[in-house]
Amino acid sequence: MNISNELLFFFSALGVFNALLISFYFFFVKKSNNNSNFFFGFLLLMLAIRVGKSVFYYFNDDLAQIFIKVGLVACILIGPALYFYIKSTVRQDAKIRFWKLHFLLLATLSISVGVLYPETHDPLVLGKLHWMTIIYTIWIFYIIATGWVIRQTIGKIFKRNEKLSSLDFWVLSVFLGNLIIWIAYKTVSYTSYIVGALSFSFIFYLLFLLIHFRKTKSAIFDKSFKYSNKKIEPAEAESLSEQLNYLLDKEKLFTDANLKLSDVASRMNILPHTLSQLINDNLGKSFTTLINEYRVKEAQHLIESNANIKLEAVGYDCGFNSKSTFYSVFKKVTSTTPAKYKESIS
Structure with a gap:
């Protein structure tokens, strides 16, 4: 592996490594009765596994099928993880029902396809449909469902008299970041397979930098001015x-x-x-x-x-x-x- 490939591997794997650490943090350190913490940790874990598989597969064409299939199981669960995380965050008074059923059915479906077609990770199923096409369709379906959950928040972007709260800013960032990653993977035939991993690393760090900057800016502002100078809408x-x-x-x-x-x-x-x-x-x-x-x-x-x-x-x-x-x-x-x-x- 030459220097350029080493740098490419480093930057593409950087987001995966940190996403794994943060997902473990939400699972074991910041665990609580709040479902959103679990769903956020699960979302990061599934993204990390899916993107991690892409990184290793790009640099090693002989990667064992079992690792590729594990990555696809994670890929099919990204959509529901996003949907239930956003729903549990913006609708804290709503009871999150049937989420286990979603995860169980999709994981079982993906594992079954992997067992039935051990020789390839992209078999033809249901006639002429490729398995990867089905996975990405399921993923975008949940992205659209998530967009419907936050439709009012999305509408604020186009209204001059509406201001985004910190919560609005966060859920929109997570939603759009997930959509961009989906587009990156869906268009690899026109770009490169590693683009999905690089986009994940870029969005991962950009997201947390923006959140940090927003909080820091707000903190500095409020130290300089009293609460009366900036009322909550x-x-x-x-x-x-x-x-x-x-x-x-x-x-x-x-x-x-x-x-x-x-x-x-x-x-x-x-x-x-x-x-x-x-x-x-x-x-x-x-x-x-x-x-x-x-x-x-x-x-x-x-x-x-x-x-x-x-x-x-x-x-x-x-x-x-x-x-x-x-x-x-x-x-x-x-x-x-x-x-x-x-x-x-x-």
């Missing part, structure tokens, strides 16, 4: 408030005694200062006050639903880290103590 504030309400009311993040504003902001894919501004300007309270109100509300619910429950256990179940804090906050919010509230219920 009403439409964006309403959307963010719905996400916040879902995380607190449905997922009960407040039960974590060590919950921080940055933790909630991370779940919402926004900057901490943006969440702080939302709570202060739009809800008229601090983050601590908001969380304590949810904890007290949950405590009242537990007391009302179980007459024999111990008050100390109620406090810990609701996210308070001590009995004294529970009692003082409960009294501050309700103007009565937990014990007197329990007596009044009885």
Whole structure:
């Protein structure tokens, strides 16, 4: 392998290596009850396997069929991984159903074709259709379905009075990046097979550089100007408030005694200062006050639903880290103590 090929291999494999690392991060380090983290890690893993197969196949024509077929199994799962990631991100209040069925059926289909046609990775199936054509058709089908999920966000691009939020910017970047990679692979007959891998590396780093720049720019701006100089747009504030309400009311993040504003902001894919501004300007309270109100509300619910429950256990179940804090906050919010509230219920 000469120097030019070594450089080509390095840059084409660079995105694959880093995508693998980040996918493992979302699987094992940042794992949570949030489905979007799982789907994002899975999407990166499938892309890394598919693109990695392309890199090794380009530089080694004698690559064993088993590795090529594994790459095709990953390729057929990229589309559903993208679809369910975007859906779980933009529709946090919606229950993600049947995703396992999608993955299982497509993986089983791809493995079955690989077993039935061991001598080639692109057999003729269903008459005159090549297997690769079917795979890319399935992939673009899920890309189109994803576009339908974010159709309102896409529409903001063409409206002068609409501004993209950080979440809008992120999902559009992931969506368009996936579409570009699909086009790169679909047009290899006119370019080169390695273009798909190079485009993945380029988009991978461009995406994270843009996100980093956007966050850094916002952080610098807000250090120079007060919140009052840059209000959150009403439409964006309403959307963010719905996400916040879902995380607190449905997922009960407040039960974590060590919950921080940055933790909630991370779940919402926004900057901490943006969440702080939302709570202060739009809800008229601090983050601590908001969380304590949810904890007290949950405590009242537990007391009302179980007459024999111990008050100390109620406090810990609701996210308070001590009995004294529970009692003082409960009294501050309700103007009565937990014990007197329990007596009044009885």
